[in-house]
């Protein structure tokens with residue numbers, strides 16, 4: 001998350017009373033598509049920020065278990081207060097400003113598990129809706145021969161196909177697989193039987209120099225489950241992804257903490273825990289009252 005310096009140019013720290021009453025909460029409108037509020041201290045320094053954007057559907061939400069997909073009709077809240085300014089009510093004042101100046105019916109926030117963010121959400125009557133686990137696979141820990149064996153294993157009646165390119169806003173896997181591959185940031189790996197899609201997984205790389213890709217899926221279509229297809233397409237995707245993007249060093253996935261089947265697959269393939277986050281939701285009928293905003 002973006003951080004605002006509390007130091008003067010030249011590195012001199014700001015001293016003086018960090019009194020939250022000397023903080024002004026101001027709406028700033030220089031970010032298209034996103035609404036921002038700043039908590040500005042008397043020195044003109046920004047002690048905290050709140051941001052609100054429409055809940056983003058990534059198009060490839062289709063690849064996420066329903067619980068993990070974007071929350072339609074909700075706005076995503078981000079809130080950040082500089083560590084030196086915390087526990088002075090600034091976060092609460094920023095939230096109060098957001099609630100007072102928008103008509104969003106629901107806010108969602110994703111916070112690190114067991115963090116001040118989580119305590120803050122609970123204090124402000126957000127409802128816990130989802131526990132998410134982020135896992136990471138590091139290519140240097142992957143046993144190439146073992147991965148190759150997984151990919152080469154026979155799955156009678158099924159074959160693997162790959163597609164590369166940029167994902168369109170609406171992901172239609174069958175259409176993509178019929179279209180020619182082209183340069184782009186996504187790699188799609190699928191298993192089909194006689195042209196019928198059975199399973200697929202997608203990974204998207206970040207900016208060209210970034211070493212980490214994000215994986216979505218795998219998903220197996222009804223009628224094709226119980227045949228180890230998800231492990232197969234995932235192993236093939238891991239292999240293919242680095243062939244297409246040799247600079248990649250790691251792959252991140254997100255999984256609902258209660259999806260034990262998918263978590264077991266991740267572990268089996270060598271993914272390890274990166275961090276845990278929690279999703280919280282505030283129904284704005286229950287707006288934070290003035291007491292809460294302090």
Ligand SMILES: CC(C)(COP(=O)(O)OP(=O)(O)OC[C@H]1O[C@@H](n2cnc3c(N)ncnc32)[C@H](O)[C@@H]1OP(=O)(O)O)[C@@H](O)C(=O)NCCC(=O)NCCS
Pocket residue numbers: 077078079080081082085086087088089090091092093109110111112115116117118119120121123
């Ligand atoms: C979460 C965050 C924005 C809170 O900002 P803040 O200005 O410290 O929040 P407030 O002072 O208004 O805290 C309001 C209440 O939240 C709870 N709270 C906040 N931080 C807490 C902490 N570290 N431990 C326990 N409770 C905490 C308390 O109930 C607190 O009231 P109290 O101080 O009277 O006990 C800040 O810690 C932060 O920037 N964290 C990193 C980013 C993040 O997690 N954002 C959350 C997005 S919703």
